[in-house]
Amino acid sequence: MTPTDLNLKRLAPSADADRSARAASDRLAAAAVDRDLLDVAVARVASPIGELLVAVTPRGLAYVAFEDEDRDELLARLARELSPRILEHAAAADDVRRQLDEYFEGERTRFALRLDRRLIHGIARDVLTATAKVPFGRTTTYGELAGKIGHPKAARAVGNALGSNPIPIVVPCHRVLRAGGALGGYAGGVSRKERLLRLEGVLAG
């Protein structure tokens, strides 16, 4: 059908198209932001506890993921619960990135970021609002937090709510420990919780 001299594929070799398409995709996100067409921007943030993936919407920071979280699954969830208009866009997270950098360098003790709380449901709303008030370098317990939100017997429910925290580090669920001082659980793994508490001077060393 197509003799060699009519081989149109040679006008657009796949490797070239791949490269150009990737570069064009990067510019697309910025154009989408200019036109208010991007509902969720995701970006990578390097950190001492592994690369983080953050999701930012026009309302604010909606999600902070640790690197072992399944990214396809996460993006599918964001598409379902927020909007499928999701693109990777590093610039959208510049403010988040800068504040996280400062936090990890020990130069920032509170975040000044707008939060998008649409991924926080039910009792977790109260739990995480109370958690956000625990200052840098201080800790509380599951039981205390339960008391604060008016359900003193719901320590277990509080633990579950903290485990579902979509905005860890910034909403400092790592500052909630078990009564008696045991670290308790952490969605990002207990070793990360330990790292953060050490950074904040709660744990020695």
Add this chain to the structure above:
Amino acid sequence: MSLARAGASRDRVPVPPFGAFLEANRAAVYRFLTVAVGPGDADDCFQETFLSALRAYPRLTDGAKLDRWILTIASRKAIDHHRAGGRRAVPVDEVPEPGDALASSAPPEPVDAQDPLWAAVRSLPPRQRVAVVHRHVLDRPYDEIAELMGSSEATARANVYQGTKRLRELMA
């Protein structure tokens, strides 16, 4: 479009995050546009194509056959581009031949700008050019080309046939 029809006979596929959709389709769209509008304008058309898709994206209810959907949009952009190109052509001393409007916006540094095949492709009428690219660059079947271009299958075959024939004459 036939998306809705296809959706009725089976379970709906969830609409993927736009980033995943972009990643899965961008290379094919870029290849298509490179030959369909030329390397110099492929980038602009690429942006317009995916911005249109992004605009419509929240209204999608089925994630199946999105590769066809994006190529439909790209086909329209390519054809519109040729029409618009004709309208906003800058005045020149020599009147260009019909269908030669793109010769002025020559590709910056394509694979081989001197390849005579470029000039031959540029000389095709827009719908023939688009149909030929779907067929010979992306290897799409005729029924799909018809769907992508909103024409009958017979018209799609005729466009590919006429375009290929003309290319062969020009390259002979």
